[in-house]
């Protein structure tokens with residue numbers, strides 16, 4: 001079942017930055033997105049249309065999205081460069097967020113342009129307490145919200161990816177049952193999400209738990225090709241967890257450049273698995289990631305982490321000679 005090809009969703013500019021107190025300028029974020037695309041990251045979660053009071057880092061979401069789409073449109077109008085435009089997505093919690101994202105896209109490319117926003121991600125949780133703390137509503141209320149939101153996105157020809165957070169453990173409730181994850185995953189798929197990213201928000205999973213969860217979902221009718229994994233490396237198990245998920249056939253993974261990441265509403269949630277580490281391991285395993293410029297990825301990780309006053313948290317950046 002081991003996939004020959006893996007797709008990476010680069011979430012560093014969203015999950016990576018949302019927990020950082022140092023605000024990165026819109027201009028720099030746009031430049032980082034362009035560099036990531038040029039280095040071979042084909043799928044970039046760019047920013048988040050949440051309340052700026054909840055996450056001040058994304059007060060500039062409209063500007064970042066509009067500028068990035070404008071840049072992408074310019075690139076695709078240049079003959080031969082079309083292939084290098086990445087797939088851009090943004091996190092959206094509600095209709096207000098969707099409206100703002102659509103307005104930013106329309107201001108950049110006109111409402112009907114094929115170069116506009118084509119994908120968003122919504123986010124639910126497998127635990128009630130985390131749902132309350134993260135998005136201020138119960139799981140069922142969040143599903144009702146998404147039931148209204150998803151058709152609006154689809155009407156604009158926008159694909160919807162769904163996150164389920166806290167699938168292995170919750171900072172408030174502790175262990176989360178397999179059936180809670182199954183219920184929310186199924187509900188989001190039925191509402192029209194094309195893929196569900198299962199989040200180990202506080203990094204408590206082990207490979208055994210990954211196998212157990214994926215087998216439970218599969219036994220209950222969820223297709224492995226409908227799933228992605230989103231690991232946080234809080235306790236150093238993220239790459240081992242990736243391997244367990246590979247053995248179950250999962251071929252899409254979220255990763256964050258420089259290993260940045262965390263959730264302001266999950267105490268103790270630290271960085272996502274670093275893109276650089278994931279790319280190194282999968283490449284060494286002979287898995288096809290498309291064309292990736294590895295030394296440039298490390299430079300981007302160094303630069304993004306430096307921009308928030310940190311050093312690169314990936315393992316490979318500690319041992320690779322300066323590229």
Ligand code: HMG
Pocket residue numbers: 015018048049050051052054055093094096097098100123134135136137163164165166198199200201230232262263264265
């Ligand atoms: P609420 O307070 O229930 O919403 O927040 P509300 O509708 O009552 O609105 C309250 C205020 O927020 C109002 O402003 C709204 O206009 C404003 P006021 O009138 O008080 O000045 N507002 C918005 N502003 C901008 N954009 C919007 C928006 N919506 C309302 N879209 C809400 C509900 C979800 C909006 C809020 O709780 C929120 O923004 N939370 C942020 C959650 C977040 O960003 N969490 C981190 C991302 S999830 C994650 O990291 C996990 C993941 O990585 C996977 C994993 O690791 O597991 C995905």
Ligand code: MG
Pocket residue numbers: 015199201230232261262263272
């Ligand atoms: Mg996360």
